[in-house]
Amino acid sequence: MTGWLLAAALACLLLKLAGHLLPTAVLADPRVGRTTDLVTAGCLAALVVVQTVGGDGGPVLDARLGAVVVAAVALLLRAPFVVAVLLGAATAAGLRAAGLG
């Protein structure tokens, strides 16, 4: 198990290092810049979805959905990162304590 974890960690580090070592010429192409920019946004959007409704056998709607909605409202009101995360945790915990989700 430790071996797999180390392999995944090493793959992540090499991926990041590759970004730092790429020749400038590759990065001069605006297409590359735009594509990497969009992949980052796409990865994060997908991670929001998976973390919010992901379950063992498909999508599940529970307290996490409330957490994301509250965090979105907080971010709309220009709340800082930490505040949005704490509000998300408090919402999920509150909903569960109330017996929902």
Add this chain to the structure above:
Amino acid sequence: MIGPEPVPAPGALRRSPAVRQGFSVGLATGLDGLSFGALASSSPRAWGCGGGGRLLAAHVTIDESAAVSAAQDDLVEACRGFWAAGLGVFASWNAATLAGALVGDALGDPRRWGLDGAAAAAFLALLWPRLRRRETAAVAALVAVLVLPVAPAGVPVLAAAAAAAALGWWRTRPARGAA
């Protein structure tokens, strides 16, 4: 869910959501490294950016350090911002991990404390400044939702990343003179 969990076999770990999600986050930050690498290599003599520091720089290349450096106007400030954010998050992240390892058992089920909700909120907060790419984010989210019920954990994020890459590649005009 209190008490030790069964240790997964290697095959189970290969399907582990944590490993795949970690790799997806690694992919996203690897692409941050790409844009920061462009910045750093445009002036290798800039403060602490070039040369032997690159291995360490790669390690602390995360959303926060890439975003702080990208927000600066000149290169020296961009490098300072990169290291300040990168090392700052590195220190506090590991301190928090240590605290979690020491008192984590006393917490019991993390879901009771809404920690899964906090993780979802954190990903949303990271996505927030990038929502100018609304169309891509929407397409990626849709792909993830569609793939979620039919694929093993981790695959939805990778499929969404592939869809975003395809959008970026085909909808952007290639540089003049490039093939």
